[in-house]
Amino acid sequence: MTIWRKLQTAFDVNQRVTRMGLLFTLTCVLVALAAFSSANNLLFLILAAMLSTLMISGFISRLSLAGLALDFLLPDHICAKRKVIGRIVIQNEKRWMSSFSIQLSGYGPNSISAPLYFPVIPGGALVEQSVVLNFDRRGSYRENSFRFSTRFPFGFAERRINVFVRREVLVYPSVDPQPGFDSLLISLNGEIESLYRGQGSDFYRIRPYEALETARHVDWKATAHTGALQVREFAREQELSVAFFLDLEIAEEQNAWFENAVDCCAFLAWSMAQSQRRIRFRTQTVDIQVPGDGDIYTILKYLATVAPVRGTEIPVSNDRNTFQIVFSAAPEKFVRAGWDLSGRNVRLVSEQS
Numbered sequence: 001m002t003i004w005r006k007l008q009t010a011f012d013v014n015q016r017v018t019r020m021g022l023l024f025t026l027t028c029v030l031v032a033l034a035a036f037s038s039a040n041n042l043l044f045l046i047l048a049a050m051l052s053t054l055m056i057s058g059f060i061s062r063l064s065l066a067g068l069a070l071d072f073l074l075p076d077h078i079c080a081k082r083k084v085i086g087r088i089v090i091q092n093e094k095r096w097m098s099s100f101s102i103q104l105s106g107y108g109p110n111s112i113s114a115p116l117y118f119p120v121i122p123g124g125a126l127v128e129q130s131v132v133l134n135f136d137r138r139g140s141y142r143e144n145s146f147r148f149s150t151r152f153p154f155g156f157a158e159r160r161i162n163v164f165v166r167r168e169v170l171v172y173p174s175v176d177p178q179p180g181f182d183s184l185l186i187s188l189n190g191e192i193e194s195l196y197r198g199q200g201s202d203f204y205r206i207r208p209y210e211a212l213e214t215a216r217h218v219d220w221k222a223t224a225h226t227g228a229l230q231v232r233e234f235a236r237e238q239e240l241s242v243a244f245f246l247d248l249e250i251a252e253e254q255n256a257w258f259e260n261a262v263d264c265c266a267f268l269a270w271s272m273a274q275s276q277r278r279i280r281f282r283t284q285t286v287d288i289q290v291p292g293d294g295d296i297y298t299i300l301k302y303l304a305t306v307a308p309v310r311g312t313e314i315p316v317s318n319d320r321n322t323f324q325i326v327f328s329a330a331p332e333k334f335v336r337a338g339w340d341l342s343g344r345n346v347r348l349v350s351e352q353s
Helices: 003-014 019-038 041-065 181-196 220-226 252-274 297-305 332-336
Strands: 015-017 068-073 084-092 099-106 110-112 116-121 126-135 139-141 144-150 157-165 169-172 202-208 230-235 242-246 279-282 287-290 323-327 346-349
Touching (some): 019 041, 041 099, 041 144, 041 157, 068 099, 068 144, 084 116, 116 126, 139 297, 169 297, 220 230, 242 252, 252 323, 279 297
Parallel strands (some): 242 279, 242 323
Antiparallel strands (some): 068 084, 099 116, 110 126, 139 169, 144 157, 202 230, 279 287
16 A cells, blocks of 8 residues: 555545535635735735634644543343444543534444434533444454544534444344244244143143053043044143254354354244243353243353354263254264254254255
């Protein structure tokens, strides 16, 4: 990059000339040409006044942006792609001078839905305002960037300054449904519900008799009505838990699938937690268990920063009485590790799913 391009880039970051500023500059050039060609003292005085106006405008705009400190307050739990309401706190650290016509906007991965405008921030004052923020992706944001700008006093140029708030903000994966997530949840709920059927004390339904079943649960009234053997079915007394397994070892070209799998895990875990299900979440490196009334945010915090790893082994499955949902782009690894992926209590979500 040439020196001129570097200077131009730095200029564009700090200042943008407005249409009014461009017209005023062209007027200065015309007055300067007329003054030097005619040697008219009055034109030189007018040119000096115009140049001094430009200099004063730049000085005042710099001074207006100086001494502004920014902080923002956010909720404890933030999900990607979901708007959250926070509070922006701006302090004018200049004791005797106010800042005028200040606009605040997001700059970088986080964005403010609409720029904030402050007509005046008195010297030494502290102002607060609600703001809607939106984070596009999960992760840990350690440097949140904002931009102050002003066109005060004459509007010849828009001077800007970037401010970094060095505070870690943990953003969970999106828990909102994406294409295919709703249908997958409905299918899984049906499979889990069918696995819950057992010999408990709560009546579940009447259904046709199946071979090798005990005759003591035959419902004779329903049998006489339908002409075929019908049995009473009861729900299990102890609710079966749901276990998630996210395979962290993927190829580099499968990163997009991995991110989609993380979002799907977050959505399913969040949805099932609302039904008070006991949830277990595992990878090659962690094992997290959440009771029915537990804190699902433990799983979401892990998913916020989870990343693929290399050289890990698949643990042996030991959840025979748990409905397992396996996310993997290479299911054959689980088969070699002894997993029964064709069982009634296992659902595989692979790259081809």
